[in-house]
Amino acid sequence: MSLVESRIASTIGEQVDPLPVAIIGAGPIGLAAAAHLAARDRPFVVFEAGATVGSSVLEWGHVRLFSPWRMLIDPVVADLLAPTGWVTPDADALPTGRELVERMLEPLAALPGIAPHIRVRTAVTAVTRRGMDRTRSTGRSDVPFVLRVRGDDGDVEFVARAVIDASGTWRTPNTLGSSGLDPLGLERVRDRVSPALPDVLGRDRAAFAGGHIVVAGAGHSAANTLLALAELARQEPGTRVSWLIRNRSAVRVTTAADDALSARSALGSRVDRLVTDGRIRLVDGFEILRLEEDDERMRIVGYRNGLVEDLVADRLVNATGFRPALDLLREIRLDLDEVVEAPRRLAPLIDPNVHTCGTVEPHGFAELRHPEADFFIAGMKSYGRAPTFLLATGFEQVRSIVAHLDGDAAAAREVRLSLPATGVCSTGSAVEECCS
Structure with missing residues (x-):
């Protein structure tokens, strides 16, 4: 019909x-x-x-x-x-x-x-x-x-x-706020927030090269993006990568040694090595509260260890599911x-x-x-x-x-x-x- x-x-x-x-x-x-x-x-x-x-x-x-x-x-x-x-x-x-x-x-x-x-x-x-x-x-x-x-x-x-x-x-991605709501201030910096799985080595390269890039999320989408960003940082001097997670560890990515899908199980170990080598900065226990403009950059404000903490970034990737x-x-x-x-x-x-x-x-x-x-x-x-x-x-x-x-x-x-x-x-x- x-x-x-x-x-x-x-x-x-x-x-x-x-x-x-x-x-x-x-x-x-x-x-x-x-x-x-x-x-x-x-x-x-x-x-x-x-x-x-x-x-x-x-x-x-x-x-x-x-x-x-x-x-x-x-x-x-x-x-x-x-x-x-x-x-x-x-x-x-x-x-x-x-x-x-x-x-x-x-x-x-x-x-x-x-x-x-x-x-x-x-x-x-x-x-x-x-x-x-x-x-x-x-x-x-x-x-x-x-x-x-x-x-x-x-x-x-x-x-x-x-x-x-x-x-x-x-x-319909999850929100960046731990409460399930968008963090305060998102609308003012939305142009600096990217959805999950950006093509950082291809189509979206110019938006990420040479800046401080923060990835929020503890899963495989985050891991894929972190690996690509680490390679971009190797190719493009000045590119820095930080990884925000709410928990104390990204257990869902880094403890999958028994995964029969070998390509997936390899992600955790590769990201772990980059963290250990200092190519990715891991910021654990961080809950985003609000986002603020900081000249042409953005300030991510949140709770960590019961205290208010912030970091300044050029771009934030929402990989929260x-x-x-x-x-x-x-x-x-x-x-x-x-x-x-x-x-x-x-x-x-x-x-x-x-x-x-x-x-x-x-x-x-x-x-x-x-x-x-x-x-x-x-x-x-x-x-x-x-x-x-x-x-x-x-x-x-x-x-x-x-x-x-x-x-x-x-x-x-x-x-x-x-x-x-x-x-x-x-x-x-x-x-x-x-x-x-």
Whole structure:
């Protein structure tokens, strides 16, 4: 069904059968959901706010993933691509984000069974039920969903029989303040604050070279940036690097010797060596209170060891992790854990205080259900603020969800997933853990 036909159906109140499944986000998990629906010959439409598929991934496309290709390709995706002459990447190679998009997402999105159903530059701004806000119950599950979307032609409404929100968390980073709020003064120095994973050796080099750069965050995103900045400091005299963490140690990065993903486990030891060698200054136990202008620089003021302390920097990188964007779901009945903001049935399985990436149990539609029938959050967004997500987990999620929506109860229940044994995962998120 075309967007125009769906808008007409919404306008005149007709029930059109079959309505499509609406997928929010054309990243790895959203497109995997599309592939599973296409394989079952079920109608769908994918809404992507960016200009291309995988637009969020491309923003950190210079970074190499921790997972090898064998963990990054959904089996159904491989089956759909095989007849096109697609060459399977080396199973043990580690792609960059750009390679992931160019070698898998773009060929998948170009398939005749998928390409016509993708709407780029189309942001979903709200999801609801037709004629029902969240307070109305009678007959609720009998009416379709309505998605309000914003594209080049303005706002329109689209009706769907089910919704899979796979929009990820990349565009909603955690705050720099330990309280969960933005630190006071942020607006005055925002032009000197960078998001996670800047391309400091490439596209963003000029903004970092020769200055004092502070990285806030204790996870793998922070570690990736610190390594790049240390190399920049070697190449560009005058570049200094400081690392702010709230705790006494960055345990989630530096104690992962048992991580079966060797590229990830190596990060901690490499950062440790740079700290020991004095190439990175570690400032632990620091909680940011406010940010101040200091001529053309910025002053970071915080508590450390019970005292107020500050340091002056040219640029601050926010590598503190990510959180789900929930405002567009205000009219949807959600059942979210009050701590990590993940679906309540899933939250005990992914609590970062208990679980690592490799100890998360297999899960599917049953753990991802909400009181709103046929509405699911999948991918990194389903993990809320927990940092333990891997793409392989998201592929299994959408396989189970699509089977459920297709009435294949046996396949939906038969959840299977094999993840590598790991060390503790990062609150800053490993690269593929933030952008599904």
